[in-house]
Amino acid sequence: xxxxxxxxxxxxxxxxxxxxxxxxxxxxxxxxxxxxxxxxxxxxxxxxxxxxxxxxxxxxxxxxxxxxxxxxxxxxxxxxxxxxxxxxxxxxxxxxxxxxxxxxxxxxxxxxxxxxxxxxxxxxxxxxxxxxxxxxxxxxxxxxxxxxxxxxxxxxxxxxxxxxxxxxxxxxxxxxxxxxxxxxxxxxxxxxxxxxxxxxxxxxxxxxxxxxxxxxxxxxxxxxxxxxxxxxxxxxxxxxxxxxxxxxxxxxxxxxxxxxxxxxxxxxxxxxxxxxxxxxxxxxxxxxxxxxxxxxxxxxxxxxxxxxxxxxxxxxxxxxxxxxxxxxxxxxxxxxxxxxxxxxxxxxxxxxxxxxxxxxxxxxxxxxxxxxxxxxxxxxxxxxxxxxxxxxxxxxxxxxxxxxxxxxxxxxxxxxxxxxxxxxxxxxxxxxxxxxx
Amino acid sequence: xxxxxxxxxxxxxxxxxxxxxxxxxxxxxxxxxxxxxxxxxxxxxxxxxxxxxxxxxxxxxxxxxxxxxxxxxxxxxxxxxxxxxxxxxxxxxxxxxxxxxxxxxxxxxxxxxxxxxxxxxxxxxxxxxxxxxxxxxxxxxxxxxxxxxxxxxxxxxxxxxxxxxxxxxxxxxxxxxxxxxxxxxxxxxxxxxxxxxxxxxxxxxxxxxxxxxxxxxxxxxxxxxxxxxxxxxxxxxxxxxxxxxxxxxxxxxxxxxxxxxxxxxxxxxxxxxxxxxxxxxxxxxxxxxxxxxxxxxxxxxxxxxxxxxxxxxxxxxxxxxxxxxxxxxxxxxxxxxxxxxxxxxxxxxxxxxxxxxxxxxxxxxxxxxxxxxxxxxxxxxxxxxxxxxxxxxxxxxxxxxxxxxxxxxxxxxxxxxxxxxxxxxxxxxxxxxxxxx
Numbered sequence: 001x002x003x004x005x006x007x008x009x010x011x012x013x014x015x016x017x018x019x020x021x022x023x024x025x026x027x028x029x030x031x032x033x034x035x036x037x038x039x040x041x042x043x044x045x046x047x048x049x050x051x052x053x054x055x056x057x058x059x060x061x062x063x064x065x066x067x068x069x070x071x072x073x074x075x076x077x078x079x080x081x082x083x084x085x086x087x088x089x090x091x092x093x094x095x096x097x098x099x100x101x102x103x104x105x106x107x108x109x110x111x112x113x114x115x116x117x118x119x120x121x122x123x124x125x126x127x128x129x130x131x132x133x134x135x136x137x138x139x140x141x142x143x144x145x146x147x148x149x150x151x152x153x154x155x156x157x158x159x160x161x162x163x164x165x166x167x168x169x170x171x172x173x174x175x176x177x178x179x180x181x182x183x184x185x186x187x188x189x190x191x192x193x194x195x196x197x198x199x200x201x202x203x204x205x206x207x208x209x210x211x212x213x214x215x216x217x218x219x220x221x222x223x224x225x226x227x228x229x230x231x232x233x234x235x236x237x238x239x240x241x242x243x244x245x246x247x248x249x250x251x252x253x254x255x256x257x258x259x260x261x262x263x264x265x266x267x268x269x270x271x272x273x274x275x276x277x278x279x280x281x282x283x284x285x286x287x288x289x290x291x292x293x294x295x296x297x298x299x300x301x302x303x304x305x306x307x308x309x310x311x312x313x314x315x316x317x318x319x320x321x322x323x324x325x326x327x328x329x330x331x332x333x334x335x336x337x338x339x340x341x342x343x344x345x346x347x348x349x350x351x352x353x354x355x356x357x358x359x360x361x362x363x364x365x366x367x368x369x370x371x372x373x374x375x376x377x378x379x380x381x382x383x384x385x386x387x388x389x390x391x392x393x394x395x396x397x398x399x400x401x402x403x404x405x406x407x408x409x410x411x412x413x414x415x416x417x418x419x420x421x422x423x424x425x426x427x428x429x430x431x432x433x434x435x436x437x
Numbered sequence: 438x439x440x441x442x443x444x445x446x447x448x449x450x451x452x453x454x455x456x457x458x459x460x461x462x463x464x465x466x467x468x469x470x471x472x473x474x475x476x477x478x479x480x481x482x483x484x485x486x487x488x489x490x491x492x493x494x495x496x497x498x499x500x501x502x503x504x505x506x507x508x509x510x511x512x513x514x515x516x517x518x519x520x521x522x523x524x525x526x527x528x529x530x531x532x533x534x535x536x537x538x539x540x541x542x543x544x545x546x547x548x549x550x551x552x553x554x555x556x557x558x559x560x561x562x563x564x565x566x567x568x569x570x571x572x573x574x575x576x577x578x579x580x581x582x583x584x585x586x587x588x589x590x591x592x593x594x595x596x597x598x599x600x601x602x603x604x605x606x607x608x609x610x611x612x613x614x615x616x617x618x619x620x621x622x623x624x625x626x627x628x629x630x631x632x633x634x635x636x637x638x639x640x641x642x643x644x645x646x647x648x649x650x651x652x653x654x655x656x657x658x659x660x661x662x663x664x665x666x667x668x669x670x671x672x673x674x675x676x677x678x679x680x681x682x683x684x685x686x687x688x689x690x691x692x693x694x695x696x697x698x699x700x701x702x703x704x705x706x707x708x709x710x711x712x713x714x715x716x717x718x719x720x721x722x723x724x725x726x727x728x729x730x731x732x733x734x735x736x737x738x739x740x741x742x743x744x745x746x747x748x749x750x751x752x753x754x755x756x757x758x759x760x761x762x763x764x765x766x767x768x769x770x771x772x773x774x775x776x777x778x779x780x781x782x783x784x785x786x787x788x789x790x791x792x793x794x795x796x797x798x799x800x801x802x803x804x805x806x807x808x809x810x811x812x813x814x815x816x817x818x819x820x821x822x823x824x825x826x827x828x829x830x831x832x833x834x835x836x837x838x839x840x841x842x843x844x845x846x847x848x849x850x851x852x853x854x855x856x857x858x859x860x861x862x863x864x865x866x867x868x869x870x871x872x873x874x
Contacts, residue, residue, distance in 0.1 A: 004488060006535035006747050009519055012482035014532055016539070017546070020478035024468075031461075036803050038780040038810025040828075041457035045449035045565050046483060046521075046551065047503075051441060066484075069504040069517050071555045078515015080506050082446055084483075095451055098443035102453070104779070104827045106814040109454065114483065118508045128482050136813050143792055144813035150796065154803070258793050261800070310443050342541070343475040355580055356695050359587065363698070366473050366591070373475025376573050376581035377543040390541045391477075 011119070011127030019332075021340045026159060026331055027112055030132060030322070033158050034110040037151040039134050042109040044091040046116075047082045054083070056090050056309070064117045066127075084116035088133045089306065096137055097310035106139035112324070124329065135319030137307050142252065145284045145302055146259030148320045149268060152288060152298050157265025159327065160334075164290045164297065166263065167271035170253045171281050171301075176246025177272070180239040181219040189279060191215060196275035203227040227273065236272035256284050280306050283318065293330065298322045342391035343373035345431055348384045348398050357404055361397065361427075368428035389414055395434055397427070448556070448564030456769075458777050463596060463768055464549055467569060467759070470595050471547040474588040476571050479546040481528040483553075484519045491520075493527050493746070501554045503564075521553040525570045526743065533574055534747035543576040549761070561766070572756030574744050579689065582721045582739055583696030585757045586705060589725065589735050594702025596764065597771075601727045601734065603700065604708035607690045608718050608738070613683025614709070617676040618656040626716060628652060633712035640664040664710065673709035693721050717743050720755065730767065735759045779828035780810035782868055785821045785835050794841060798834065798864075805865035826851055832871055834864070 008014050015023065031041070053065055067080030074081075085091060088111045096107065112132045119125055134151060136144040149166055156164055174195075178188045194209040201209070207224045211217065226235045240246030253270050260268050266288075276285040276299065283302030290297055300320025308315035347362045349355050362372045373393060375384045381398065388396050398410040398419075409427050412419045413434060422430045445451050452460065468478065490502055504517030511518075522528060525548045533544065549569045556562055571588060573581040586603055593601050611632075615625045631646040638646070644661045648654065663672045677683030690707050697705050703725070713722040713736065720739030727734055737757025745752035784799045786792050799809045810830060812821045818835065825833050835847040835856075846864050849856045850871060859867045 004534075004747050005486065006531050008482050008531075008535075009484055009486045012484070014482070014535070015480040016532075016536065017477035017479060020480050023480075024478065035780075036808045038783075038808065040454035040779050041461065042454060043452040043457050043460075045445050045451070046553070047446055047449070047565075049442065049446045063509065066508070066519070067506040067512070068521075069506050069515075071503070072500065075504070076515075078506075078513075082503075084505075094443050094445075095453075098445075098451070099453065104824055106812075106824075108810070108813060116483070128484075139814040141786075141813060141815050143786055143796070143811065146796060147811055147813055150800065259796050261793060261797050264800070310441050342477050343472070346475075349578075349580055356698060359580070359583060359696050360698050363587065363701070371473045371475065373545070374580065374584055375543075376545060376578060376584055377576040378578050387541055387543075 009127075011121035011125075013126065013128070017342065018340055022332060022335060023328055026324075026328060029158050030112065030155050030324075031110070033155040034134055034151060037108075037147065037154065039108045039110045039151065042092070042095065042111050043113065044085070044088075044095060044111075046114075047084050048091065048094070050080055050083045052083075052094055053086055053090060057086055061086065064119055066116045066118055085113075086117060087115055088113060088131050089135075090309075092133075092135060092137070093307045093309050096307055096315060100311075103137075105137075106144060107137040108135075109137075110134040124325070126325070130324050130328075132322040132324040133319060134321075135307075135317055137315060137317045139318070140304070140316040142255050142259060142284070145318045146256050148300055148318055149256070149260050149286055150263065152300070152320050152322065153263040153266050153268075155322065156288065156297065159331065161290060161297065161327065161330070162265035163292065164266035164288050166260075166266060166268035166286050166288050167274050168253060168256060168268055168284065168286045169271050169274040169276075170249040170256075170284045172245055172283065173240055173249025173253055173272075174275060176240045176243050176249050177236060179243050179245055181223050183215050183219050187213060187215055192275040195273050198227065198273055233270060233272050252284060276301055286320070295326055296323060297327055297330075339392035341371075341393055343371040343393050344435055345370055345372055345395040345397055346384065346388040346391075346393045347372055347374045348381060348396055349375045350381065350398070350400050353401065354399060354404060358399065361399065361409075365397075365428055365431065368432070370428065370431060385412070385414065395431060397431075446564075448558035448562075450563065450565070454779065455777055459769060459772060460765055463761075463765060466595050467549065467592050467761075468547070470592040471571055471588060474545075474584065474591065476545045476547045476588065479529070479532065479548050480550065481522070481525075481532060481548075483551075484521050485528065485531070487517055487520045489520075489531055490523055490527060494523055498523065501556055503553045503555055522550075523554060524552055525550060525568050526572075527746075529570075529572060529574070530744045530746050533744055533752060537748075540574075542574075543581060544574040545571075546574075547571040561762070563762070567761050567765075569759040569761040570756060571758075572744075572754055574752060574754045576755070577741070577753040579692050579696060579721070582755045583693050585737055585755055586693070586697045586723055587700065589737070589757050589759065590697075590700040590703050590705075592759065593725065593734065596768065598727060598734065598764065598767070599702035600729065601703035601725050603697075603703060603705035603723050603725050604711050605690055605693060605705055605721060605723045606708050606711040606713075607686040607693075607721045609682055609720065610677055610686025610690055610709075611712060613677045613680050613686050614673060616680050616682055618660050620652050620656050624650060624652055629712040632710050635664065635710055670707060670709050689721060713738055723757070732763055733760060734764055734767075776829035778808075778830055780808040780830050781872055782807055782809055782832040782834055783821065783825040783828075783830045784809060784811045785818060785833055786812050787818065787835065787837050790838065791836060791841060795836065798836065798846075802834075802865055802868065805869070807865065807868060822849070822851065832868060834868075 066084040068082035070081050115131050190213040194206050203224050207220050210220045229235045240250045280303045281301040282304045285301030287296050288298040302318040304316045307317040347358050349358045362374045365372045396412045407424045408421050503521040505519035507518050552568050620628050627650040631643050640661050644657050647657045666672045677687045717740045718738040719741045722738030724733050725735040739755040741753045744754040784795050786795045799811045802809045833849045844861045845858050
């Protein structure tokens, strides 16, 4: 028993008080922003019946699902009947199928919750991590797409991540572009996968991959020439004007740009070759990047074929996802070394006779809106003040027999080391002033 | 695919927006109260390595642990290597063993999180449910025990559950009582189990059970006589004065009563035969009851032998647990029929030309601190107003081509049905006034 490994399971993390505090503050900011945009919270169980999840994430994804063993007499079968949530989209689809008519339509929901994937753990890659999704179900209007982008921008701005750029494209425009280059329809998704890697492998790399995938040489040459053009957007707009899918896609992009308007904290623009790898997108798609960060901090798009999976019909849906673990990491780096105060003031407990007095004093200070920690152990004053320091508590209240008799209290400022004697009746006021309130 | 069961897994629940909103508000209140008492938040992973959990909850508990199947090539073995968290105490013990010297001591933490148990689902009994614990680790001082009770009382009071009674006892006092009746030490835990049922089976039932468990007839008769005494507390205090364990236990109870003092929202008193079934308690124990509710809404005590389980040594600890699911149910019943507003105002989207204007208007209103939903679908005004009504949104903003040309906005009060035309520049002010802010 004594030799047991006390680490959390591989790929999971314990969150100590400072971590939880920072994360909760970020979640509060996000929740508050989503609500101010009319998105409602939804929550679903950590696990689903196995058949709800299997077959939804491709063969590779299925391998990464944590399955739960049957119980009781069935445990010995070695079979699973439940599985941990792998994302927040399949549970949304199940909820829409189950409660459809009870939900307001369009249904605008956000969901901030952990998901679990049996990936190989690595730097920044966990087996338990949070997702933060917002989606609008039941609307095919571009107002919904634009509203997603505006809400995501507002959240990022409120989190202090201003200076981001939203890159917008449309799957329809991409289809028109593929057609304009003369790439046959059956190679469309191959071509999108290659284009999606432009940032990583450059125009030459994309050309090589397209050729390998069987795209004709002159199509590849046109495309590479465009990618090298100083006015890429102008070149692409010209090509898209030449076919119906292209015109429709471009109109979609321009309408979303118009609707989104000027974003708080960032900008939005047309990104002519942004593809977003996932095959399920059907309309506008977007990614949010930040020049200082070199990572995608949010992304999303329209996916009309997914939410209706349990109903056997298309249900229009559009949404986005914050890269919340990356964002939390950025906020953590920004706050490095800062200890958030565990309380405003520590009431020390000096002698046995004074303990009830200390509890009563702490209670009175709480009614004045102060966060009051009471030293709960035994120990000399020095030990108690070290504890306060450790927890980032800025002020300590000390009250021995003499002070009790005199109706006074000693207040120690742990930053400056200064100590003042204050009349009991003026204590709360003194502490609030010292805290700058 | 279309025929799949869209219900959540047996014993689990989906939380739709109103549910989540109510629960989040309660959690916010609890978190804020705990923090004001100097308790810090802790969070741990949903699953632990299997060996961390097995053997900690007795044979019956072990049967109820959800085990996670090994993955990849090991899946076929049918073996489990991980398991879902069964409570919040074993993870606390693991954290104390893992991070001991990094934690401030005494370590005061709260933890609000779901746990999972493969119990047979029933009315009010779920397989996924929240626990809400607060504990102080590393202090053998009764200040910690009293502080737990004060913090729990403050939380209940802030949740609007005033009028509760905290019933306090001590395991030492109980041991003294058992000794005073002449019940042999080896029957002590049997006797406590029987006493713990007093509320349910009455004095005669306790007597019958004690006799069955082998307690001598005259001991049972003394005990039953005491239980029927008008001054039960006085009788018990007399008996406890007769042996050392009794005197020490009584002193412990009286000291906690003195330290806790006058509680916000409720009372605390000595409950001479309160036993709390669980065998791990070692000092003061308490239960919080409410006459209107006939259920225990919180409970706790000192358990010096548990938190050190991974270190192979005793670590003093005391804490409490809110019956959070029961409390949430009470709050839900109190709020029955109330729809919490999904936003302060709905901006309707009337014609294609007005959509960008509507998004911009919504954005401006948000900067004034309003929660603004924008209708994201397509539909006539009547449908949009019905949507607002459904979501409990009290006000709607309507702006067609005429209003845009005139620089005005129509505001509809969905409660009274009244409609007013407001100058655009005065809109936010008008809405805030209509909302009573």
